[in-house]
Amino acid sequence: MTRSSxxxxxxxxxEIRSLWETRWLTNMGEKHNKLEKELEAxxxxxxxxxxxxGHLALEMAIEVLHLTGEVITTxxxxxxxxxxxxxxxxxxxxxxISASDFTIDVDQIESLITDKTTAIMPVHVYGNVxxxxxxxxxxxxxxxxxxxxxxxxxxxTVNGQGIGNFGDISMFSFxxxxxxxxxxxxxxxxxxxxxxxxxxxxxxxxxxxxxSITYAGGNGKMNEFSAAMGVCNISYVNENIAxxxxxxxxxxxxxxGIKGLTLLESQEGVSSNYSYFPVVFxxxxxxxxxxxxxxxxxxxxxxxxxxFYPLTSKFExxxxxxxxNETPVAEYIAERVLTLPLYPELSKHDVxxxxxxxLGK
Ligand SMILES: *Cc1c(COP(=O)(O)O)cnc(C)c1O
Numbered sequence: 001m002t003r004s005s006x007x008x009x010x011x012x013x014x015e016i017r018s019l020w021e022t023r024w025l026t027n028m029g030e031k032h033n034k035l036e037k038e039l040e041a042x043x044x045x046x047x048x049x050x051x052x053x054g055h056l057a058l059e060m061a062i063e064v065l066h067l068t069g070e071v072i073t074t075x076x077x078x079x080x081x082x083x084x085x086x087x088x089x090x091x092x093x094x095x096x097i098s099a100s101d102f103t104i105d106v107d108q109i110e111s112l113i114t115d116k117t118t119a120i121m122p123v124h125v126y127g128n129v130x131x132x133x134x135x136x137x138x139x140x141x142x143x144x145x146x147x148x149x150x151x152x153x154x155x156x157t158v159n160g161q162g163i164g165n166f167g168d169i170s171m172f173s174f175x176x177x178x179x180x181x182x183x184x185x186x187x188x189x190x191x192x193x194x195x196x197x198x199x200x201x202x203x204x205x206x207x208x209x210x211x212s213i214t215y216a217g218g219n220g221k222m223n224e225f226s227a228a229m230g231v232c233n234i235s236y237v238n239e240n241i242a243x244x245x246x247x248x249x250x251x252x253x254x255x256x257g258i259k260g261l262t263l264l265e266s267q268e269g270v271s272s273n274y275s276y277f278p279v280v281f282x283x284x285x286x287x288x289x290x291x292x293x294x295x296x297x298x299x300x301x302x303x304x305x306x307x308f309y310p311l312t313s314k315f316e317x318x319x320x321x322x323x324x325n326e327t328p329v330a331e332y333i334a335e336r337v338l339t340l341p342l343y344p345e346l347s348k349h350d351v352x353x354x355x356x357x358x359l360g361k
Pocket of ligand 1: 053054056077078123152185186
Protein backbone atom coordinates (compact mmCIF):
# COMPACT_ATOMS: atom_id res chain seq x y z
CA MET A 1 0.00 0.00 0.00
CA THR A 2 2.65 2.45 1.04
CA ARG A 3 6.28 2.54 1.98
CA SER A 4 7.74 5.00 4.46
CA SER A 5 10.28 7.43 3.05
CA UNK A 6 13.67 7.29 4.74
CA UNK A 7 16.73 9.48 4.13
CA UNK A 8 20.10 7.81 3.46
CA UNK A 9 21.14 6.10 6.72
CA UNK A 10 24.38 8.10 7.07
CA UNK A 11 22.51 11.38 6.76
CA UNK A 12 20.24 10.58 9.67
CA UNK A 13 23.18 9.39 11.80
CA UNK A 14 25.00 12.64 11.04
CA GLU A 15 21.90 14.67 11.99
CA ILE A 16 21.45 12.95 15.38
CA ARG A 17 25.17 12.82 16.29
CA SER A 18 25.04 16.06 18.26
CA LEU A 19 22.31 14.66 20.50
CA TRP A 20 24.97 12.44 22.11
CA GLU A 21 26.88 15.58 23.02
CA THR A 22 24.03 17.76 24.23
CA ARG A 23 21.95 14.92 25.76
CA TRP A 24 18.98 17.13 24.85
CA LEU A 25 16.51 14.54 23.59
CA THR A 26 13.17 16.36 23.75
CA ASN A 27 11.45 19.53 25.04
CA MET A 28 11.85 21.95 22.14
CA GLY A 29 15.52 21.31 21.41
CA GLU A 30 17.74 22.35 18.53
CA LYS A 31 16.30 19.86 15.99
CA HIS A 32 12.75 20.76 16.95
CA ASN A 33 13.38 24.45 16.41
CA LYS A 34 15.24 23.82 13.17
CA LEU A 35 12.37 21.75 11.78
CA GLU A 36 9.82 24.37 12.81
CA LYS A 37 11.70 27.03 10.86
CA GLU A 38 12.20 24.81 7.82
CA LEU A 39 8.53 23.92 7.75
CA GLU A 40 7.43 27.54 8.00
CA ALA A 41 9.48 28.16 4.87
CA UNK A 42 8.44 25.01 3.02
CA UNK A 43 4.73 25.34 3.76
CA UNK A 44 4.84 29.11 3.27
CA UNK A 45 2.98 29.85 6.50
CA UNK A 46 3.50 32.47 9.23
CA UNK A 47 3.66 29.99 12.15
CA UNK A 48 4.20 26.29 12.72
CA UNK A 49 3.81 24.48 16.04
CA UNK A 50 5.12 20.90 16.15
CA UNK A 51 3.45 17.99 17.94
CA UNK A 52 4.17 14.36 18.75
CA UNK A 53 1.53 13.32 16.21
CA GLY A 54 -1.15 14.77 13.99
CA HIS A 55 -4.09 13.56 16.02
CA LEU A 56 -2.96 15.18 19.25
CA ALA A 57 -2.30 18.35 17.27
CA LEU A 58 -5.91 18.28 16.08
CA GLU A 59 -7.26 17.76 19.60
CA MET A 60 -5.10 20.62 20.85
CA ALA A 61 -6.24 22.87 17.97
CA ILE A 62 -9.82 22.41 19.16
CA GLU A 63 -8.69 23.16 22.71
CA VAL A 64 -6.81 26.34 21.81
CA LEU A 65 -9.83 27.77 19.97
CA HIS A 66 -12.15 27.01 22.94
CA LEU A 67 -14.76 25.36 20.76
CA THR A 68 -18.04 24.26 22.32
CA GLY A 69 -21.24 22.57 21.14
CA GLU A 70 -21.36 21.40 17.54
CA VAL A 71 -18.70 21.15 14.86
CA ILE A 72 -19.65 20.65 11.21
CA THR A 73 -17.41 18.05 9.58
CA THR A 74 -17.54 15.08 7.18
CA UNK A 75 -17.64 11.33 7.89
CA UNK A 76 -15.46 10.52 4.86
CA UNK A 77 -12.17 10.76 6.72
CA UNK A 78 -9.77 8.93 8.99
CA UNK A 79 -10.97 8.14 12.54
CA UNK A 80 -8.82 10.96 13.90
CA UNK A 81 -10.96 13.85 12.61
CA UNK A 82 -14.18 12.70 14.25
CA UNK A 83 -12.52 11.36 17.40
CA UNK A 84 -10.75 14.70 17.95
CA UNK A 85 -14.18 16.35 18.08
CA UNK A 86 -15.87 13.82 20.36
CA UNK A 87 -12.85 13.44 22.66
CA UNK A 88 -13.12 17.18 23.33
CA UNK A 89 -16.73 16.66 24.44
CA UNK A 90 -18.14 18.20 21.27
CA UNK A 91 -20.76 16.92 18.85
CA UNK A 92 -19.83 16.26 15.23
CA UNK A 93 -22.52 17.29 12.75
CA UNK A 94 -21.93 15.40 9.52
CA UNK A 95 -22.13 17.19 6.22
CA UNK A 96 -22.07 15.27 2.94
CA ILE A 97 -19.14 15.39 0.52
CA SER A 98 -18.93 16.52 -3.07
CA ALA A 99 -18.92 13.63 -5.55
CA SER A 100 -16.16 15.17 -7.65
CA ASP A 101 -13.42 15.70 -5.06
CA PHE A 102 -14.70 14.01 -1.86
CA THR A 103 -14.27 17.17 0.24
CA ILE A 104 -17.08 18.81 2.23
CA ASP A 105 -20.06 19.87 0.08
CA VAL A 106 -20.06 23.60 0.73
CA ASP A 107 -23.63 23.98 -0.54
CA GLN A 108 -24.91 21.96 2.43
CA ILE A 109 -22.94 23.59 5.26
CA GLU A 110 -25.28 26.51 5.97
CA SER A 111 -28.33 24.29 6.42
CA LEU A 112 -26.50 22.43 9.23
CA ILE A 113 -25.62 25.52 11.26
CA THR A 114 -27.51 25.86 14.56
CA ASP A 115 -27.08 28.20 17.52
CA LYS A 116 -24.72 25.59 19.01
CA THR A 117 -22.34 25.52 16.03
CA THR A 118 -18.92 26.97 16.80
CA ALA A 119 -16.72 25.62 14.02
CA ILE A 120 -16.30 23.84 10.70
CA MET A 121 -13.71 21.08 10.44
CA PRO A 122 -13.25 20.15 6.77
CA VAL A 123 -10.74 17.63 5.41
CA HIS A 124 -8.49 18.07 2.36
CA VAL A 125 -9.22 14.45 1.37
CA TYR A 126 -6.41 12.68 -0.59
CA GLY A 127 -4.72 16.07 -0.87
CA ASN A 128 -7.73 17.47 -2.77
CA VAL A 129 -8.34 21.00 -1.66
CA UNK A 130 -11.67 22.01 -0.08
CA UNK A 131 -13.50 25.03 -1.43
CA UNK A 132 -11.55 27.27 0.94
CA UNK A 133 -13.02 30.54 -0.36
CA UNK A 134 -16.64 29.48 0.19
CA UNK A 135 -15.84 27.99 3.60
CA UNK A 136 -14.16 31.26 4.53
CA UNK A 137 -17.24 33.22 3.45
CA UNK A 138 -19.60 31.02 5.49
CA UNK A 139 -17.32 31.10 8.55
CA UNK A 140 -17.19 34.91 8.49
CA UNK A 141 -20.95 35.25 7.98
CA UNK A 142 -21.80 33.03 10.99
CA UNK A 143 -18.74 33.84 13.10
CA UNK A 144 -17.41 30.27 13.08
CA UNK A 145 -13.86 28.99 13.49
CA UNK A 146 -12.34 26.76 10.82
CA UNK A 147 -9.83 23.98 11.48
CA UNK A 148 -8.64 22.10 8.40
CA UNK A 149 -7.56 18.51 8.64
CA UNK A 150 -4.70 18.86 6.15
CA UNK A 151 -3.11 15.52 7.09
CA UNK A 152 -3.17 14.50 3.41
CA UNK A 153 -2.17 17.84 1.98
CA UNK A 154 1.49 18.39 2.86
CA UNK A 155 3.08 20.68 0.29
CA UNK A 156 -0.15 21.31 -1.64
CA THR A 157 -0.61 24.85 -2.92
CA VAL A 158 -3.61 26.77 -4.29
CA ASN A 159 -2.71 29.44 -6.84
CA GLY A 160 0.79 29.35 -5.39
CA GLN A 161 -0.34 29.77 -1.80
CA GLY A 162 0.44 27.08 0.79
CA ILE A 163 -2.68 25.16 1.86
CA GLY A 164 -1.83 25.81 5.53
CA ASN A 165 -2.81 29.46 5.13
CA PHE A 166 -6.57 28.89 5.15
CA GLY A 167 -8.93 28.81 8.10
CA ASP A 168 -7.86 29.58 11.66
CA ILE A 169 -5.65 26.51 11.97
CA SER A 170 -4.56 23.64 9.71
CA MET A 171 -3.26 20.28 10.92
CA PHE A 172 -0.60 18.29 9.08
CA SER A 173 0.36 14.72 9.96
CA PHE A 174 3.94 13.49 9.70
CA UNK A 175 3.06 9.86 10.36
CA UNK A 176 5.35 7.26 8.75
CA UNK A 177 2.77 6.60 6.01
CA UNK A 178 2.40 10.20 4.89
CA UNK A 179 4.09 12.08 2.02
CA UNK A 180 6.44 13.69 4.56
CA UNK A 181 7.24 11.91 7.82
CA UNK A 182 9.05 12.46 11.10
CA UNK A 183 8.38 8.81 12.10
CA UNK A 184 5.42 10.05 14.15
CA UNK A 185 4.67 13.73 14.28
CA UNK A 186 2.37 16.52 13.30
CA UNK A 187 2.04 20.26 13.11
CA UNK A 188 -0.45 23.06 13.31
CA UNK A 189 -0.13 26.10 11.06
CA UNK A 190 -1.80 29.43 11.77
CA UNK A 191 -1.43 33.19 11.35
CA UNK A 192 -2.27 34.44 14.86
CA UNK A 193 0.93 34.86 16.88
CA UNK A 194 -0.92 34.54 20.21
CA UNK A 195 -1.92 31.00 19.26
CA UNK A 196 1.75 29.98 19.20
CA UNK A 197 2.19 30.71 22.89
CA UNK A 198 -1.11 29.19 23.89
CA UNK A 199 -0.30 25.98 22.00
CA UNK A 200 3.07 25.84 23.71
CA UNK A 201 1.24 25.85 27.05
CA UNK A 202 -1.24 23.20 25.94
CA UNK A 203 1.43 20.83 24.66
CA UNK A 204 3.79 21.31 27.61
CA UNK A 205 1.61 20.87 30.71
CA UNK A 206 0.98 24.62 31.00
CA UNK A 207 4.44 25.08 32.47
CA UNK A 208 5.62 28.70 32.31
CA UNK A 209 8.51 28.20 34.72
CA UNK A 210 9.38 25.43 37.20
CA UNK A 211 7.18 27.01 39.86
CA SER A 212 4.52 28.56 37.68
CA ILE A 213 1.99 26.32 35.98
CA THR A 214 -0.79 28.43 34.57
CA TYR A 215 -2.83 25.99 32.50
CA ALA A 216 -3.86 22.33 32.78
CA GLY A 217 -2.11 21.34 29.58
CA GLY A 218 -1.18 17.92 28.27
CA ASN A 219 1.93 16.57 26.61
CA GLY A 220 2.17 16.89 22.85
CA LYS A 221 5.85 17.68 22.34
CA MET A 222 7.85 16.38 19.39
CA ASN A 223 11.13 14.71 20.41
CA GLU A 224 14.54 15.41 18.87
CA PHE A 225 14.88 12.08 17.02
CA SER A 226 11.60 12.67 15.22
CA ALA A 227 12.51 16.26 14.46
CA ALA A 228 15.89 15.11 13.08
CA MET A 229 14.08 12.63 10.79
CA GLY A 230 11.88 15.49 9.63
CA VAL A 231 14.89 17.70 8.95
CA CYS A 232 16.44 14.94 6.81
CA ASN A 233 13.23 14.02 4.99
CA ILE A 234 12.25 17.55 4.09
CA SER A 235 15.11 17.86 1.62
CA TYR A 236 13.70 14.89 -0.32
CA VAL A 237 10.02 15.88 -0.34
CA ASN A 238 9.98 17.59 -3.73
CA GLU A 239 11.82 14.71 -5.33
CA ASN A 240 9.44 12.21 -3.73
CA ILE A 241 6.40 14.15 -4.91
CA ALA A 242 7.83 14.13 -8.45
CA UNK A 243 8.28 10.33 -8.29
CA UNK A 244 4.73 9.97 -6.96
CA UNK A 245 3.48 12.08 -9.85
CA UNK A 246 5.09 9.74 -12.37
CA UNK A 247 3.50 6.71 -10.67
CA UNK A 248 0.10 8.45 -10.79
CA UNK A 249 0.61 9.16 -14.49
CA UNK A 250 1.30 5.46 -15.12
CA UNK A 251 -1.90 4.51 -13.29
CA UNK A 252 -3.86 7.12 -15.26
CA UNK A 253 -2.56 5.79 -18.57
CA UNK A 254 -3.88 2.34 -17.74
CA UNK A 255 -7.08 3.16 -15.89
CA UNK A 256 -8.58 6.32 -17.34
CA GLY A 257 -11.43 5.99 -19.80
CA ILE A 258 -12.41 2.55 -18.45
CA LYS A 259 -16.18 2.23 -18.07
CA GLY A 260 -17.20 2.04 -14.42
CA LEU A 261 -13.94 3.44 -13.00
CA THR A 262 -13.80 6.99 -11.68
CA LEU A 263 -10.40 8.53 -11.04
CA LEU A 264 -9.61 11.78 -9.23
CA GLU A 265 -9.76 14.84 -11.43
CA SER A 266 -7.01 17.39 -10.96
CA GLN A 267 -8.18 20.68 -9.49
CA GLU A 268 -7.57 23.98 -11.22
CA GLY A 269 -4.78 26.07 -9.72
CA VAL A 270 -3.85 23.32 -7.27
CA SER A 271 -0.42 21.73 -7.24
CA SER A 272 -1.01 18.23 -5.90
CA ASN A 273 1.26 16.14 -3.68
CA TYR A 274 -0.03 12.89 -5.27
CA SER A 275 -0.53 11.41 -1.84
CA TYR A 276 -3.16 8.83 -2.80
CA PHE A 277 -4.58 7.22 -5.91
CA PRO A 278 -8.24 6.43 -5.21
CA VAL A 279 -10.41 4.59 -7.72
CA VAL A 280 -14.20 4.43 -7.41
CA PHE A 281 -15.68 1.20 -8.80
CA UNK A 282 -19.21 1.32 -10.15
CA UNK A 283 -20.04 -2.39 -10.05
CA UNK A 284 -22.88 -2.19 -12.59
CA UNK A 285 -20.71 -0.61 -15.27
CA UNK A 286 -17.40 -2.24 -14.37
CA UNK A 287 -18.74 -5.72 -13.73
CA UNK A 288 -16.87 -6.20 -10.47
CA UNK A 289 -17.39 -4.72 -7.03
CA UNK A 290 -14.73 -2.86 -5.08
CA UNK A 291 -14.57 -5.76 -2.63
CA UNK A 292 -13.97 -8.24 -5.45
CA UNK A 293 -11.08 -6.15 -6.79
CA UNK A 294 -9.70 -5.74 -3.27
CA UNK A 295 -9.77 -9.53 -2.79
CA UNK A 296 -8.20 -10.23 -6.20
CA UNK A 297 -5.31 -7.90 -5.36
CA UNK A 298 -4.94 -9.42 -1.87
CA UNK A 299 -4.64 -12.85 -3.44
CA UNK A 300 -1.49 -11.58 -5.21
CA UNK A 301 -0.21 -10.04 -1.97
CA UNK A 302 -1.05 -6.52 -3.10
CA UNK A 303 -2.59 -4.46 -0.37
CA UNK A 304 -4.98 -1.77 -1.57
CA UNK A 305 -6.94 0.02 1.11
CA UNK A 306 -10.66 0.66 1.49
CA UNK A 307 -9.81 4.18 2.50
CA PHE A 308 -12.15 5.54 3.82
CA TYR A 309 -14.45 2.74 4.79
CA PRO A 310 -16.50 2.57 6.93
CA LEU A 311 -17.61 6.18 7.35
CA THR A 312 -16.63 7.48 10.79
CA SER A 313 -20.32 8.10 11.52
CA LYS A 314 -20.86 4.33 11.36
CA PHE A 315 -18.10 3.29 13.78
CA GLU A 316 -19.23 0.92 16.54
CA UNK A 317 -18.02 3.37 19.16
CA UNK A 318 -20.65 5.87 17.99
CA UNK A 319 -23.29 3.26 18.58
CA UNK A 320 -25.91 4.36 16.09
CA UNK A 321 -25.81 7.99 17.20
CA UNK A 322 -25.42 9.18 13.61
CA UNK A 323 -27.17 8.21 10.39
CA UNK A 324 -25.29 7.77 7.15
CA ASN A 325 -28.57 8.35 5.29
CA GLU A 326 -27.86 12.03 5.75
CA THR A 327 -24.61 11.75 3.80
CA PRO A 328 -25.58 9.62 0.79
CA VAL A 329 -22.66 10.67 -1.41
CA ALA A 330 -20.15 9.81 1.32
CA GLU A 331 -21.94 6.48 1.79
CA TYR A 332 -21.82 5.75 -1.96
CA ILE A 333 -18.09 6.53 -2.25
CA ALA A 334 -17.11 4.68 0.94
CA GLU A 335 -18.75 1.51 -0.41
CA ARG A 336 -16.89 1.74 -3.73
CA VAL A 337 -13.50 3.36 -3.24
CA LEU A 338 -10.12 1.69 -3.16
CA THR A 339 -6.80 3.51 -2.83
CA LEU A 340 -4.11 1.76 -4.83
CA PRO A 341 -0.51 1.24 -3.71
CA LEU A 342 1.45 4.45 -4.20
CA TYR A 343 4.97 5.36 -3.14
CA PRO A 344 7.93 6.98 -4.88
CA GLU A 345 9.78 3.72 -5.65
CA LEU A 346 6.78 1.84 -7.09
CA SER A 347 7.99 0.53 -10.47
CA LYS A 348 6.21 0.60 -13.84
CA HIS A 349 6.29 -3.19 -13.72
CA ASP A 350 4.35 -3.20 -10.43
CA VAL A 351 1.84 -0.61 -11.66
CA UNK A 352 1.23 -2.79 -14.73
CA UNK A 353 0.75 -5.89 -12.60
CA UNK A 354 -1.72 -4.08 -10.33
CA UNK A 355 -3.66 -2.70 -13.30
CA UNK A 356 -3.74 -6.11 -15.01
CA UNK A 357 -5.30 -7.67 -11.92
CA UNK A 358 -7.85 -4.84 -11.63
CA LEU A 359 -8.76 -5.11 -15.31
CA GLY A 360 -8.75 -8.90 -15.25
CA LYS A 361 -6.02 -9.20 -17.88
C1 LIG B 1 -3.04 10.45 9.32
C2 LIG B 1 -4.28 11.24 9.52
C3 LIG B 1 -4.58 11.87 10.74
C4 LIG B 1 -3.83 11.63 12.03
O1 LIG B 1 -2.49 11.84 11.99
P1 LIG B 1 -1.47 11.04 12.94
O2 LIG B 1 -0.19 11.78 12.75
O3 LIG B 1 -1.43 9.63 12.45
O4 LIG B 1 -1.97 11.14 14.33
C5 LIG B 1 -5.70 12.68 10.80
N1 LIG B 1 -6.50 12.86 9.75
C6 LIG B 1 -6.27 12.25 8.57
C7 LIG B 1 -7.20 12.52 7.43
C8 LIG B 1 -5.16 11.41 8.42
O5 LIG B 1 -4.97 10.79 7.26
